[in-house]
Amino acid sequence: MRLAAKLTVSILAAIVLVFGVRGYQAARRQMLAAEERARENSLLVGRALRPALTGIWRQEGPALALEMLAYAADRVRRTQQLDLRFVRLPSTDKPGQEPLVNSKKLAGLAGDEERHFVETVAGSETLLTYLPVAVAGQPIGALEISGPLTERDRQFREEIMQTLTRTALAALAAFLAVAVAGYLFVGRPMRRLVAKARRIGAGDLTGPLDLHQNDEVGVLAKEINQMCERLAAAQARVEEETNQRLAASEQLRHADRLTTVGKLASGVAHELGTPLNVVSGRAKMILRGQVSGAELVESAQSIVDQTERMTGIIRQLLGFARRRKPEHRREGLRGVVERTISLLRPMAEKSGITCTIVREDPEPFADIDVSLIEQALTNLVVNAVQAMPGGGTLTIRSCEEVVSPPAGVAATAGSYACLHVEDTGVGMTSEQLRHAFEPFFTTKDVGSGTGLGLSVAHGIVRDHGGWLAAASAPEKGSRFSMYLPASQPTEATDDQNPADRG
Template identity: 45%
Template sequence: MTLARKLVFALVLLAFSVIAGLETVEVRRELEHSAQDMQHDHRLLGHALSGSFVRAWELEGGEQALLLLAQANRFQSQVKLSWLWLDSPEAAELSPTQREELLAGSDVSFVDERRVPATLRSFTPVEIGPRKGVIEITEPLTEQRLHVSRTVLGTAVATGAIFLAFLGVAMAMGRRLVGRPVQQLVELTHRIGEGDLEARVHLRQKDELATLADAMNQMASGLAAARAQVAAETAARLATLEHLRHADRLGTVGKLASGVAHELGTPLNVVLGRAKMITSGEAEGDETRECALIITQQVQHMTGIIRQLLDFARRRTPQRAPEDLAVLVAHTLRLLHPMATRRGIILASEAEGPLQLEVDAGQLQQALTNLVVNGIQAMKRPGTLRVRLGRARALPPVELGGPEAEWVRLDVMDEGEGISAETLPRVFEPFFTTKDVGEGTGLGLSVSYGLIRDHGGWISVSSEPGRGSCFSIFLPPEARGPQEAEA
């Protein structure tokens, strides 16, 4: 039941109760007045006849007196007059109290429900010498009861008509003043809930519902402004995050530059030597063609190295596409090979086979590069850094949520000095680093964690001082964003 119907029902019920109560009181009052009028009429008639009855009895005898009552009955169709001695057996039907009142000279009236129809009986005391009698006046209450029935019926009809009229007016007013405004407010809440913050409602009335409508309109305006602010702040945050990621990428490029320069030294020496042989005339005929071919091969090799470095450093829009993670790991390790070689570190990869996954190759390569560079810097002496790719069942962390399931797992295992138990919980904090000055800004692991979270996964770390560390990247087997992963 709607609010408007409840209000209408309550008001109509209240009005009906009030009207019915007033009509009931009015009917009872009218009945009391009618009964009093009949008793009064009986009393007047009885006293008017009592004097004539006594004189006729004294002058002409009892028969003439009774004849007087009989003649009076001829002129009354409803009222009947009769004589009754109080000491006669017929007076036994009167109660002792009524007999005492009559003997004391008081009139007595009562309704006799034993008779059909009910009858009003009135007694007027009369003294005939030493004996006392009464003139009994009886009148059936048929007309009175019929009048009461008509009055009650008329009152009920009038009450019903008033009730229906009030019901119609109340329903119309309730619909206009409550039902329709509430429906408009409900529609407004639905539109706001669906994201339409431009929705507004204007009520042409001045009451609490209009005040509520104004408050909801202001709320929608506030939400629209807040959403615009959140969108602007989110865009700024994403832009800042992208700048940080790009800065981290460029920092990694700087670390790779010296290794790349060393990597370019050998092919440049080959190119220079072959070019001198051609220039000096040492190479002739087929040997000249062979020198040109070697120069071409070395230039293509150097171009490939430089292109890899430029591709890694270039800012690009995040874009997911099917990628073979085994190929991506191999490509990343080739890029980091010069840096690892300078430190006497061997980069080894272990993959179960081709593993297709829809990812942003640039972002995933940046995250993997950061972990491998972090591992290389952690190894103070020659050794082997392994990158292992496969599938494993794992339970996501609490902040990500979800049941245990199968994930794509990428492990980066170094043979460095390890991480202390006090430092381990903070390794993914922005700008937190334990490296020497010039080796890191403290952004690499934090950026990597954010990139993997954007793919719906996470990074875990296990380490023991003196035994190295293992950073594990977990990615969902299917394309999934951070919002889906947290749902």
């Protein structure tokens, strides 16, 4: 039930109660007054006739007295609608009619006493009045005056009808007043408050509510507006802080990328050596005129091929270093491994490391920012290479696994796309392993280690809803595992979702 309706019903109930009780009391008063008037009327008639009756009875005898009474009764019946009779009392043996009331009720009636009864006679309520009649001190009977109480009942009915009308009018007026006031001051502002609360719930804090009301509802609206302002301010603060944090972490990641580029540079420079030699050799042959015809074309083609290869290598390195907009899309991890290894292979081979890539079926897919995941994987591989200065085996395995996240990781159990980076290097003590993911923790010399690699990789993987795990034993080697929520092939993600391209 609505608030306004509840108010209306309570007020209506109060009105009906007050008017009903008051009306009933008034009706009763009216009824008693009418009954009193009827009694007085009956008494007036009886008292007027009684002396005449006793006088004639005493002087002329009962017969004439009763005849006179019958005559008088006839007049009274016509003018006053009252019935007049001479009735027998239980204590007398004189002629007379049986009273309408049970004669026992008239026992002892004598002197100046007058008795009234309200009885049902012939189906209608009737007032019966009895006055004792005595001749020479001897009771001879009583005068019975009976008249229907129609006037009294009419008065009562009238009063009740009036009460009903008055109650109905008052109830109608109150209903209209309460309904209108309830709608204006309760119903309508409440609906707006509810709509506002729903908007807040949906995250929309704009559009303050102005109810133009100075009552409790208006105060509530003002409080809600202020709450919205405070929430919006807090939201802005959080957004600002988040942006600052994101910017800081982006700077850190960029710094880490540049450090890695530095580490890769020597390998890349080495990688450029062979094509450069080919280019310069072929160019010299052409210059000296040592080649001609088809051989000349073949040399030129070789120069073009080698230049393209070098451009590709440099572009890859620059691509790795460049700061890019975040961009998530469904991507197979095999390609990620391929590109990362092609950049790192020269560095690994320089240290006499054999790189093995194991591709397990099915190919793991995940929704990722490719350049960030490549950065994380690069950090793991660079660490592995640095852990094997005297050579060894580096294995990168890509697969899909159903796993539960370790304690403290906010992720659910399910399918994960995994990359395992395994080396046969120096390994870590459990103490080192415990601190490995902390920013700036490094066991390397100044210049070769910043301590950022694992912490940046960890942050990247965590931002993807996954986690990094590590296992290591000193002198045996280490295994770092990257878990990313697997992405099931759907139409939306299969052919690039336009919303993801930002």
